[in-house]
Amino acid sequence: MNKSCLLLIFIISELIFGSQYDFSGYTDFLDKQIKKGNFPGFVTLISKNGEIIFSDTRGFSDIEDSVPLKEDSLFRIYSMTKPITGVALMILVERGKINLLDPVEKYIPEFKNTKVYDKKSKSFIDLDRSITLLDLATHSSGLTYSFVDKGKIKEIYEQEKIYPYYVQDNIFTTASFEKAYKNVCSFSEKVASLPLVHQPGQRWTYSIGMDILGCVIERASKTKFSLFLQENIFDPLEMKDTFFQVPENKTYRMTNLYGHKKGFKDYGISLPKEIKEQKQKLVLVDDRNNSFFYQKPSIEDGGSGLVSSASDYLKFATMLLNKGSLKGKKILGEKYFTIMVSNQVEKKAKPFKFDPFGMGVTVGIALDAKKMRLKRGNNSFFWGGAASTDFWVDPSNEIVFVNMSQSLGSPEILNKIEKLVYKSIGF
16 A cells, blocks of 8 residues: 555544544643743643543653653642542441541540630630541541641641641751651641641531541551552552652652742742742742652651652542442442542531532532532532642543642642633533
8 A cells, every 4th residue: 555545544534533622722721831930841631431532741840951741750649649548448438447437536546635726715625526537538627737727726736747748847948858757647646636726527627637547547457558558549550650659760750849939828938038039930849859759758648648640640530430440440339439429518517618519538529510610510529739730520521630730839720721621622
């Protein structure tokens, strides 16, 4: 067959079977964000009906040395660790090892004596009821993050180094990269000795609850947290690039972590004068050549500690789309998957007390997507990470979206991204 015939066949094939989607508006938007200096780059994977319909990589893993991002680049996924912890928790529920309404003190006895800080009386008062595992999993326990609270509890958390994660206590300092506690359970025991910001179930407060769940999972399963994730989630899903510590043979795929100048104040961090005066918007926070994540962490934090790739996270999210299974491998039974992605809190404990917004076990839920001004279908579920990583699963439209960047405090662009994605698909 001559070259002319081959060319004709190729053209006809493209006309008949070529892509029905035009993502140029989406990629143009990403290019503008990179050009403006708001983000170093992006890796995006989108699947529909179980097939990848869009795969795109642009920008840099290292701006300073002009190292391009690659589809298999590794990212600190921070709070996108939470849904993975949620699946681990529900696996144990399915096995009868725990109950979501169990008091935390059943696994961490120190929580029996936890107090609540009363702002009006400025005193420490008793719990109205025990904190439950469900409270931890839905951010309604009364725990917080040091960068969320602005008052007394922030002071206490900072004094006691209640940082299960890297970076927050290390930016622009000469402090050790080591975490302050020897393991997740010693960390949890210390947290139990400190006051809550409100009574359990009283309201929604973004918190370290999923980190405490790491200790619960260890004690209920009698297995180290990271090993439980490996054996029950990562290995069955063939997630070979997800870990708390980046293996030495994969460090070359790691990305730089940046912080956007305007975003540092959200974390309670003041920029040094020499940084403020620099022209570029993005400041290097964790160097890929010597990342915090190359060392063995003392605390395996279920709220923010994992490194992963876009491809690995797509496998995890696709398993959720498939109601707990992927390629014939069951991770979680459909009954327990349904509990995980169903609203589990009353209005007072919903994020922002917003009716259309639900909270499942470690995932947010779009109960009424239209009222949330979203294009995705009702009962879609989602979460994101502090360094500009995001995912959502839209069961009604069979869509899974994963987008990875690596910048703390960059401008919020997810709503714009979502509109462009659904426009590209034809919604």
